[in-house]
Amino acid sequence: MRNSFNTAGFSEVVHEIRNDPAEADFWYTAKARSSPSRGLSVDIGPALFGTIKSARSFRVEVGDPADGPCADAPLPLHLALTGIASCALTTLVGGGSSQNVVFDSADMELTCRDGAYETRVAVGGVPEDKVVADLLDQVEQFSPNYRTLTQHVPVALGFGSRPLPGADGAEVAAGRTVACRVRWISGTQLLSRPLGEGCGPDLRVDAPKQLTGVDWGPNPQEYLLMGLAADVAAQLGRLSRADGRYLTWEVSATGREDIGGLLQADPAAVVHLQDVACAVAPPRGAKAASESELTELVRTAFAHSEVRDLISRARSAGLAWQPQADTPVPSQEPGCA
Amino acid sequence: MTKETRTAIGFEEGRSSEAKWFNDLTRSRFAGPVTPHHRVLSRSVSPETLAVHAGTYEDPVTGAVGTPVFQTSTFLLDEASYTAFSDGTSRDVPIYTRYGNPSQWSVQEKIAALEGSRSALVTSSGMSAIASTVYALTNAGSHIISAYDAYGGTYNLLREDMPSAGREVTFVDPTDLAAIEAAVRPETQLLLFETLTNPLLKAPAIRRIAEIAKRANALLVVDNTFLTPVNMRPLDLGADVVVHSATKYLGGHSDLTAGAVVGRRKFLDRIWAQALRFGGTLEPLTAFLLERGLKTLPLRMRAHNENAREIARHLAGHPEIVAVHHPEIGGGRYADLESADYSGYGGMVSFEVRGGDEAALSFMKRLDIPYVATSLGGVESLVSMPGNTSHSSLTARQRTQIGIHPGLIRFSAGIENPRDLIRDLDHALGAPEEEGRR
Ligand SMILES: Cc1ncc(COP(=O)(O)O)c(C=O)c1O
Numbered sequence: 001m002r003n004s005f006n007t008a009g010f011s012e013v014v015h016e017i018r019n020d021p022a023e024a025d026f027w028y029t030a031k032a033r034s035s036p037s038r039g040l041s042v043d044i045g046p047a048l049f050g051t052i053k054s055a056r057s058f059r060v061e062v063g064d065p066a067d068g069p070c071a072d073a074p075l076p077l078h079l080a081l082t083g084i085a086s087c088a089l090t091t092l093v094g095g096g097s098s099q100n101v102v103f104d105s106a107d108m109e110l111t112c113r114d115g116a117y118e119t120r121v122a123v124g125g126v127p128e129d130k131v132v133a134d135l136l137d138q139v140e141q142f143s144p145n146y147r148t149l150t151q152h153v154p155v156a157l158g159f160g161s162r163p164l165p166g167a168d169g170a171e172v173a174a175g176r177t178v179a180c181r182v183r184w185i186s187g188t189q190l191l192s193r194p195l196g197e198g199c200g201p202d203l204r205v206d207a208p209k210q211l212t213g214v215d216w217g218p219n220p221q222e223y224l225l226m227g228l229a230a231d232v233a234a235q236l237g238r239l240s241r242a243d244g245r246y247l248t249w250e251v252s253a254t255g256r257e258d259i260g261g262l263l264q265a266d267p268a269a270v271v272h273l274q275d276v277a278c279a280v281a282p283p284r285g286a287k288a289a290s291e292s293e294l295t296e297l298v299r300t301a302f303a304h305s306e307v308r309d310l311i312s313r314a315r316s317a318g319l320a321w322q323p324q325a326d327t328p329v330p331s332q333e334p335g336c337a
Numbered sequence: 338m339t340k341e342t343r344t345a346i347g348f349e350e351g352r353s354s355e356a357k358w359f360n361d362l363t364r365s366r367f368a369g370p371v372t373p374h375h376r377v378l379s380r381s382v383s384p385e386t387l388a389v390h391a392g393t394y395e396d397p398v399t400g401a402v403g404t405p406v407f408q409t410s411t412f413l414l415d416e417a418s419y420t421a422f423s424d425g426t427s428r429d430v431p432i433y434t435r436y437g438n439p440s441q442w443s444v445q446e447k448i449a450a451l452e453g454s455r456s457a458l459v460t461s462s463g464m465s466a467i468a469s470t471v472y473a474l475t476n477a478g479s480h481i482i483s484a485y486d487a488y489g490g491t492y493n494l495l496r497e498d499m500p501s502a503g504r505e506v507t508f509v510d511p512t513d514l515a516a517i518e519a520a521v522r523p524e525t526q527l528l529l530f531e532t533l534t535n536p537l538l539k540a541p542a543i544r545r546i547a548e549i550a551k552r553a554n555a556l557l558v559v560d561n562t563f564l565t566p567v568n569m570r571p572l573d574l575g576a577d578v579v580v581h582s583a584t585k586y587l588g589g590h591s592d593l594t595a596g597a598v599v600g601r602r603k604f605l606d607r608i609w610a611q612a613l614r615f616g617g618t619l620e621p622l623t624a625f626l627l628e629r630g631l632k633t634l635p636l637r638m639r640a641h642n643e644n645a646r647e648i649a650r651h652l653a654g655h656p657e658i659v660a661v662h663h664p665e666i667g668g669g670r671y672a673d674l675e676s677a678d679y680s681g682y683g684g685m686v687s688f689e690v691r692g693g694d695e696a697a698l699s700f701m702k703r704l705d706i707p708y709v710a711t712s713l714g715g716v717e718s719l720v721s722m723p724g725n726t727s728h729s730s731l732t733a734r735q736r737t738q739i740g741i742h743p744g745l746i747r748f749s750a751g752i753e754n755p756r757d758l759i760r761d762l763d764h765a766l767g768a769p770e771e772e773g774r775r
Binding site for chain 2: 001002006007008009010011012014015016045046048051052053054055056057058094095098099100138142208209210215262263264265267
């Protein structure tokens, strides 16, 4: 298979969803937990691809942004950046594979500098720069997570069984720099390196086997939602600790991707994630706090989440790419594929 | 021969060189794989006709009326083969027999037609069909629901291999719909049940179980070995995938080991990929035997159905018999049986002889016509005791919980004359003094 990418599998999905649009709705879930004793972690829940469920089990231990830049683990924002860059690269290689382009390498660095996002893409092995430039234009238009970064995507908030509308307007600038370098390996497999000292091991990305991957890691949409759930959980932990309350918070983030957007099976399909929602479960051990205090805390945590801001705010970004002559082909690190 | 006739119908339409994006790609899922030389009949044709004709490879060179045995392990490479490799479509071009062979395609098409589906896969055994299906359709991290009295090989696969493969399994009584429903979890991905269970012939409500699976967004895989598509078509009742031990009724002559999987290509292509990685290929010569056996499946099933029913009815009134398990005998277990979903109940009948295991062993020795052997579904009657064969690994207590009591005998009625079989049974039941004849 060209680039180890199963183009036939994607072609079949294009034709399937043209016949049966309900099969185009892909749902993803992530569940984060912030515990005073056990720290911050995030799991994925079962994904649903149309009518087909994919129940994989992946957990990432996450560093708490309140503890400083990195604590031997990626920050929630690293997970979100991983999700965006890996989606862009998968879109690039998949789209290229559909037009018979063969890649030696594809890398993307995505940096968040105080709430502003910068990209750097390097592509190896494609002789014609125009081919790469055209493909990157398509990535900007059709990569679901990249579009989620650049477009206004509402994020709903719920606490217990109650919706808390209108909480996703605040702009966040955390005043620091967080970056990931994501490298395409083969097919739908990628490796993301959170940049900076002690930000934990490389993160594996892959499509589920229902979508031509091999279950090597969570998929790009799941990383983005893991970042959201973990970030809101971390903010909740931080704010409640500041109030002297040691509570365990559970946050689940869900989102829907219309796969017809990426594939352009339906030109009218929305590309970015939709129905993005964050649900906060009432914390255990919160006897001392009143309902309205906790509700206020949840609203504040959500407003302070930089990943929530990443998703909800529209911004003008562009994929910065250096033509091949200027780009050293990145070295392959052994033992990753 | 040109490449157009070597490759599966639909393969050429899926070759696209002009694509600029995914939406320009032209491959869609189609039926098969079958070449234009394979006989494809409408699924509305009757089973008797499908059994004889569906899938036959009509050889354009010799005009042979039967499928040739493509006894080869590999095929000439051509441009179509290379396209198949680069696009990931190697199920649709004969490249290497472990991937696919026209002999397999013939019998696959016949089985797909009989089950009312578009695609099938044949494998080296029923267990390779089941293992490939379970692995292909689940992920590490998922949950499976099955029956605690499923066929022993299936039970062992689920109990012994799933924990290390990261799948959790809940075993339930397959006739207890509330228990199945209660077992569902968010990560439940697969329900695996049999159309008729071994050896007690429980008849799970496939239609109801399909509804539970659908609500859970889980897939329902049904092992239709005991009933065959002649008696039930589980896909029509809402199942997603059907599996078979083709060693049994589909082959029908106790002379081969094979398995089959049937369903939409969306699932079958992934199961095919899993089966070829596991190496569960069906040899062309065995594919030929299976195709040949299948031609008489509806005829044989009629005889199996009748014989088992006659035997069950006869034994139900016999003083030496404590219990008879067969849907047509009725009883509490079959109170909710949706009889409209069945055209017959197959050739199996189980019964308990008075006097426990010892009496059962000597009864089997006195039988003249059936062979005392495990397996089922052949033209010859076979008889065995689950307690010392298929279910011997269970504790006595587990056997009692399932309902396998001492003295239980499983009778696979062949297609012999039922009067001969009944006379033989009567003789064996009524003549303890003649012990030791066999
Ligand atoms: C219901 C059922 N399923 C599956 C199998 C396994 O089939 P095989 O022995 O062909 O591997 C059997 C075998 O007895 C069976 O009875």
